[in-house]
Each structure stands twice: as structure tokens, then as C-alpha cells.
Amino acid sequence: MSWLNNEVALITGGGSGLGLALVERFLQEGAKVAVIQRSADKVALLRERFGDEIVAVQGDVTRYADNQRAVDATLERFGKLDCFIGNAAVWDHAASLTGLSAEQLDQGFDELFAINVKGYLLGAKAASAALIASQGSMIFSLSNAAFYPGGGGPLYTASKHAAVGLIRQLAYELAPKVRVNGVAPCGMASDLRGPASLGQDQLRIMDSRTPEAIASILPLQFFPDAADFTGPFVLLASRANNRTLSGVLINADAGLGIRGIRHVAGGLHL
Template sequence: MTDRLFNKIAVVTGASSGIGLSIAESYLSEGAKVVVFSRRIAPLEDLETRFPARTLVVEGDVTNDADLIRLADVTERRFGRVDILVPNAGIARLIPFEESSRDAINETFDVNFHGAVQTVRTLLPLLSDSSAVIFITTFLTQVGFPGLAAYSASKAALKSLAQTLAAELGPRGIRVNSIAPGPIETPLWESVGLDADQLQSVAKSINSRLIPQAFGKPEKIAEVAVFLASDAARNIYGQEIVVDGGYTIG
């Protein structure tokens, strides 16, 4: 690694697995100090063991305002500011449209959209004047996938939010951008509501559209997250970078 984020202070939510964990590990490897926030903290103990002076583990839920306030408080006490914020926490549920009740849609939006919004709003006073906010959206803002209307809509809302905040916070020097992962090997796929045979069938169909013919690794998203957080991206505002193995090119 090259210490591209040396002495930067990062906060990553949903950091216990998948993309969030990979981003946190990459930030630490690049010299950052990282606050990792998750409902499950046991998977984060290894990070704390490997980088004890530069890792702060905080347990909490992005849908709980009190937890977010506590996250801001302990981050300020430990590190004093935030230079990089990745509101990554999210859920995916496969819900046929006819079953998309108000409660089912609200559950998805509460985590994916409102959770991200309130994370940024709560930590905004700590953001330095040269900080970066990186939202995690999805390639599904560009293509349709049956059963994921609520999920895709929640991420499309985040994409729009990022563009608006880029314009609103940009004059302060805060850069806001998004990463849109394509099919990535993460535990999220195991929670969408498909059984093993269905998942295998879906994976086969998706792989046929991917140029590498395989799902991407979380590390591929983390590499882009490092770039967007670094000084190399200091003139990039309000963009969504799609990392999808070529899925959306046809």
C-alpha cells in the first residue's frame, strides 16, 4: 500500500462484512484511522487486533438516532474530526411488486436511504473542510431486476441525494460522490430471500452478462473507495462510478 490516506479519519457504517468491511480494511492499510460502525461487532474484532491504535469499533444501528449521536460523540472524543464518511449500511429484500406493502418498502428505505441521510446529517458538524462523503448505490439504478423495486428505488434516491449534496456542500470543500457496485460476492445475496438453487440460477444468468464471467470481489469496490477518498479525486463532485464488470453495457 502507499499510505494515500495517511492520518485521515474515516467512518464506515455497515462495516462488519462485504463491501463495508473491505473498505474499512483498505482504508486502514492506506494509513487512515477508521471508525467502524455496525449492529454486529464480533467480525470487527480482528480489525481492532491488527490496527489497535487506528481502529474504533462502535456498535449501533443506522435507523436509531441515539446510536448515530453516540457514533458522532465517540468519534469526536477519539479523533476530533471526520475526513471520510462512507454510509454503507444497507439491506436487500426480494419483494414481488404485488407484495410491496408500505411496511415492506419503508423497511428498505429506512435503512438504505434514511439511514444514510441521517448518518451524514449527524456527522456533518465533524466533517472537515476537505472531506469526502461516499455513498454506495447500485448498478440497478441503470437496469431493472424483478423483485428489487424497493431496493433499487432506495438506491436511486441515494444517487440523487449525492448529486444534490455535492452542490450544497461543495462550497465547503466537501466532495460527495457515489459508487455503484455491480454483482459482488457479499453476504447480502444470502439475505435477499432466495434458496440455494434459486441463487445459483440467478448467478448463472448474471455471470453470462459479465465480461469477467464472474461476480466481482468486495476489494474492487474498496479500491474505488480509496481513490474517491484520496487527494487524487479532489476535483470530482457528484459523480456515480459504476463498477459492474460490464453488466450495464449490454
């Protein structure tokens, strides 16, 4: 039996990578799915691929009005909202404190935190009334950088630690009506890019690393696909299988917690 039969989920950044894998998995589990995605090209591809199975809204998660528009479109099509997944993010390609100029640090912070933290907060605000009504859940995509240094530079790592605080605060505030949790994947192939203010908006996460290099530093010794991380999201969204988890962070790190991130040849970090 499908775990999410007739549930309705709204996923931010659902046009590629983990977000797209979540769209596919939630549909397979019987859910109805809506997406907010900044790229018009990715929105068009979603509509072409899934047709009327999903609601695809072009919008920017850093703008409250766009988040609210996505929630409204979801409610108009499906009549309710059971799960909000905050997933849209950018990565800083491990840009270091000493390697960034003061101006880059200033502008990079504003752009990266606007997407990775404010985008989660604004999406949660827009979805909160509908989720309280349905007694649903929120799930936020984190990263191994929410637990360990070396998963990015100081901008990205700080943003993911901020998201941890947001999850815990919202779990506290929205109880007992809404469960709020997070899933923290390790490295995977995706279209995750960096801030334009750092000149990284066309640089993908895998442009500077290889699957073999990532697999070599994971204790489980394989390179995960985005789909490999969707199971914990399904668990957390499921009403039948999760009545008790809120404020929980699932560290889906392929075993990195055994030893944390370590330096490897060439200074590569996961």
C-alpha cells in the same frame, strides 16, 4: 505512497462484505478507521481482529443518536473526520410488486427505506459538521440497481435511485467544503440480507444465486470479490487524487452498462 495517509474515515455497515473490505483497504492506504455496525457479533469480531487500529461502535443507522455517537467516538479517538462512507443496506431479493402483498409492500418499504435512504441521510447529518471543518468528503454505496431495472425488486431499486438524488443534492448543498460522491458495485459475495418485514433477515444475497451465474451475465466474465470495488472509494476519498469530483456516480458494474441487465436461465437477475 499511501493515498489516505493520516485520513480518518467512518464506515457504516463495516462488519462484513463491502464494508469490511473497505475497512481493510483504507487501513492499508494509511487511514484511521471507525465503524458503526448493528450486529453486536460483528462488532466483537472487528474488535478482535483489528484491536486498537479501529473504533467499532454498535449502533443502528436508522437512529440519529447512534450515528452521532459514532461520529463523537471517531472524533474523540482520532481528533477529526475526513470521510464518511454510507454503506449499510439491505436487499429485497428481487421481490416483485405482484409477488408482495399490500401489507408486505407497506412494511417492507418502511424498513428498507429506513436503512437504505434514511440511514444515509442521518449519517450525513451527523458527520456534516466535522466534514465541513476538515473539508472532507462523503461517499455512498449504490448498486447497479441505481442505473438499471432488474438489480432488485421495486423497493430496492427505488431506494438506490433515491440515494442517487441524495448524493446530488448533498453535493450541491455542501459545496465548496465537502465533496459528495457514490460508487455503484455489481453483484458480489457478501452478507447482504433482506428486510425482516419480508422474512428475509436471515437470507443472504448469495443464497439464491451462484458465482458462475453472476459471472455469466457480466461482460467482463468474472465474479468480483468485495475487495475489487474498494479502489473507486479510495480514489474518491483521496485529497491528492480527487479535488474535482463531486456529485459523481462511479458505475463499477463489470461492464453491465454496455448492455444493461438481461434475463438469463431460470429468471435469474443480477
